[in-house]
Amino acid sequence: MAEKLRDIAHVSAVELFTPTLDDTIRFFTDQMAMEVVERRGNSAYLHAWDDYEKFSVKVTGGNTSGIGRTWLRARSPEALARRVEEITAAGFGEGWSKDESAYGPVFHFTDPDGHPFGIYYETERYVASDATRPSLKNQAARFPGRGSNVRRLDHVNFLAQDVPVNESFVSGALTGRASEQIVLDSGVKAAVWYTFSDKSYDVVYTRDWTGTKGRLHHVAFATDTREDILRAADVFLEAGVHIETGPHKHAIQQTFFLYVWEPGGNRIELCNAGARLLLAPDHEVITWTEAERAKGQAWGLKTIETFHTHGTPPLAEAEWA
Template sequence: MEACFDIAHLGHVEILTNKFDESLDFFTRVYGLKLSGQDEQSAYLRAWDDYEYASLKLTRSDTTGVAHIGYRAASPEALERRVAAIEASGYKVIGWNDGDLSHGRAFRFEDPFGHVFEIYYDTNWYAPQDEAEKAALKNTASAFTGAAPRRIDHLNLLSADVTEFKRFMQTCLGSRVTEYIQLDNGRLGGCWFTVNNKTYDLACTEEHGGGNARLHHVTYATDQREDILRAADIFLQNGVHIETGPHKHAVQGTFFLYVWEPAGNRIELANAGARLILAPDWKPVEWTQTDRLKGQAWGLKTIETFHTHGTPPIAKKEH
């Protein structure tokens, strides 16, 4: 499929939390994101080298999971082209909204599994509020301390039919598949998508819990592996649940660490190295079920909760 490039990059993710104060403390004090601003319902957060006002919108709720995923278009004209393509696609259209503290007007639509997406162009660039926030180097968005994540990297959504989700991403966002898991039963177990030359900005894996519109995880990138090793000690010191890692994925080759923030949303720190998809005729890498049963890159077996835990949690059925 020919690359589209109407969409520039993943811009932000809105996460819901039923433990707002605890989640905000985790994301700022422990995880290392910076608070750009707040309104009555949400906190707007960013990593130290995210150029936009917010890459994570943390919103008060009575549940958890993902409220919406935002992608920035490459230009006003590209935004209109994508809107026209989405309106003609047959997928559910929600329509235009006025944006929020982070960006201007945005067009919302929905995948077949209930995840809400939006695309926008007008955005608010982050501006340091005082001298302490300014970076010493002019080509860095703001100052940083410790092992704080550098930028938003990707997210992983769950769906009951990865093949149909793949069609949605290709049709609505012009995404390309870079790697995928082919199961023995003929189904796709997972797909990794990109809208630019990064190896991926969104992954979709098969939903095993019977839920709808669920989140698997959101990921921020670090500069180097050592940042993740230091972060593991920081999480340990602060009583954060470390689910798995540090270790290296086979798919995409990312060095990873997964934790659960206080409300239960899975959050990752990852170092993807310098992998870029520069080949215009890139052939997606296929991973078989046999490949996946080998575990992660260095033999670590994938733990059970990685296949079963998502947010919001699935209500247990009464017998």
């Protein structure tokens, strides 16, 4: 058996659309403790304090909420060339771009569900200013000491019309490996978690109950400890940010979590999942049944209805009924 390549290093950044640009930027700077590192047109680029690359989130003003492009860094120029070849062969390539100031050449493509992606190797690392220079030379910026102090981008959970079709693409063209999945009694896969690294997951595809394509369930950011998430709940409470659910603990992936909606309507997760790593090269996918999933979280309150029904961009009933 040929050794499976692992050509993607990590998910590096994500673009979010928002109809309330200024309020969303304030959410990321004040409540999430990020730094605006660049403004270009109707977009702001924000950096989480220990991400090594220039930006973690690109926030773009628009008519509605939702997800724009998700960027992936290849492990090497050779890995980039291999992935571009495979993505093109699969029929989802869109061509090269040099539009983002933080990256070298980026190959644009979509997944089968229509979510935009970019893959690249050359990158611009974050350079600390006098105000953000850390005392410890092995972190990107100083600890901000405000808001929820999120350390880095952790993962993206996409809503998808057809999970198995996207599964084939992610595991094949993107060399992702599945770590956990939900399989319904009918045999249909309702959700799959994938990793590109030794983290337990980097991207997730969850079945969109509306049957539409290209929507977002949530973007997640990592904190150092569970206590950071508990403090974040108070931070969001005082700021008037909508707390959807948590803090609780997921059974799947064992993530300690808090979900909020940023002012534009996108769901944001704060998570502490770093303790669970997939070090086994022959990891077997963990399958959760419909009955097991119906039990809800590992502990905490029962999952609320909006967690299953809210996605962005929001849809009018006529768009999916």
